Amino acid sequence: MRILIADDHGLVREAIAALLKVESEAEVDTVGSLPEAIDQVKGTGTYDLVLLDYNMPGMNGLDGLTEMRDVNEERPVAILSGTTTRVLAEEAIAAGASGFVPKTLASKSMVAAVRFMVEGEVYAPFDFMQQKTDPGSSLLTNRELDVLNGICRGQSNKEIARDYGLHEATVKLHAKTLCRKLNARNRTHAAMIARDRNLV
Template sequence: METDETSGAAGLSVLIADDHTLILEIIGLVLENTPDITLTTAISVDGAIEKMRAHGPFDLILLDLDMPGMNGGETLRQISGLNAGRPVGIITGGPTPRVIEEMSRNGAAGVVPKTTSMKSLTNAIRFMAAGERYFPLELMQEQKAAQNAFVSPLSEREVSVLHELADGKPNREIGENLKLAEATVKMHVKSICRKLGVSNRTQAVIAARNLKLV
């Protein structure tokens, strides 16, 4: 059952959706003593959407990456749209360089590890609500190290196409998103398959994920 925790009559309105109720309770205990933040909670994506429909846009929404109904970047974009373009971030137990890249690419306001101290979480909430992007330094360093460890054989445009392939989009939609002719997209897909040593787009996505290209 979704719950609401209120920590003051004014200030930042924050919605945190996480299916671990203990985490929500701990966060609620901390934020109830933070007068400039009003917290609303939900335990699923559907629950978060219900709260948004009842409340309207929030100053910040944090979504658990692994809760029911969560589908990565697709859900992130959906919730961002429903939140009138206001910031939406991710909270997760074990962020990887790939998660950081994917969430950043899909417009996340930040990625907050569940190991973050409550004081740092409060600061991160204020930071993201102010329109800034919050990605902890150690996570960014891990991402940079992973990127430097492997030199991609793909061009920048091929990487863009590959990300669209990883989202399961057909050539026509990829072309529309990247402003490319469908024939050009097909050419890029063939080049990607050749460079990765695979025979079709599905294998290309699997190979790219193994190489941490997407």
């Protein structure tokens, strides 16, 4: 089985790679960004599983997941993350991820999760998915917090999109989602809630 690990933290990706090579006798390649991961797949062919760090360069939130799924020809692509919120996990899986793998996962669980996803199943830690969502910033993804920051600065969707290298439609979607999560009536109300809760 061929696995690609894309993570901008060298120690993390090498530790996971070493674990999988020993425990599952997998052929494992590692890269440090989404563009490198895409080049790797295009250059050597599709992988049985691609693990993408949610916060590494080039990801743009879950946009990178969609891009990699296309390049890997719809074969399993999962999100690795140190930002472990249930909301983010649910959004990743809804967007087509084969799994959401916290970097804090125990070694045996990591190996089991990888095998599970290679077989075509969707993985998310059961105890983690049962957590109640806390109010505040844990409710929002990192990208939604970026958009919220822009809204609080009085920027338009177009300006926020330019600052963060996103499509304007993506910003509009994030703004709609974060307003729903914060129970905000509109952008101005979202900005008021954000300041009250010290989210930005």
